[in-house]
Each structure stands twice: as C-alpha cells, then as structure tokens.
Amino acid sequence: MTQQGASKAVAELERLGYAERLPDPHDARIRRVTLTSRGHEAVTAARHARAAQEEHLRQRFGTAAVQRREVRPPR
Known part of the structure; x- marks a missing residue:
C-alpha cells in the first residue's frame, strides 16, 4: 500500500x-x-462474527477441513 x-x-x-x-x-x-471507542467496538464485533462463521463451518465441514482451509463455497 x-x-x-x-x-x-x-x-x-x-x-x-x-x-x-x-x-x-x-x-x-x-x-x-x-x-476510537467505535473502532474498538467494530473490531470486537468483527472478531465475534468471524468466530461464529468459523463455528458454522466447523459444524458443516468438520474441524480438520476448516483448519486446512479446504472449505469451498457451493457451486
């Protein structure tokens, strides 16, 4: 950049x-x-959203697939 x-x-x-x-x-x-406070809140919200998404992917594809980054969107 x-x-x-x-x-x-x-x-x-x-x-x-x-x-x-x-x-x-x-x-x-x-x-x-x-x-700012708003910036810190946004970072926290983004981290929570990512954790929730990773948990969803783990439940759907399994922990091993998520760890290997082998999760692919449906075609």
Whole structure:
C-alpha cells in the first residue's frame, strides 16, 4: 500500500468515526492513528462474527477441513 493510499484509508476511517489522528507527544511531525471507542467496538464485533462463521463451518465441514482451509463455497 502506498502512503497516499494509507492516508486516504485513515481519512475515511476518521470520517466514519472509527479512528483518529493524535499528535505524538515527543515529535510534532508525527501523527499517531488510534481507534476510537467505535473502532474498538467494530473490531470486537468483527472478531465475534468471524468466530461464529468459523463455528458454522466447523459444524458443516468438520474441524480438520476448516483448519486446512479446504472449505469451498457451493457451486
């Protein structure tokens, strides 16, 4: 990813309220990017959704297939 692409992505996350840029306490040239409360909630929700999806796949295809990443969508 280019620096320009990363900056655009961070700007969009800021616009949506998921991240914010804060000044570095030791270097005025640096802006630190951090998640907001909303950003942390989104990460938690995504982790829960992924865990639920993996559990669904385990029940349908078995743990071994999921671990080998051999689960394929139906054709």
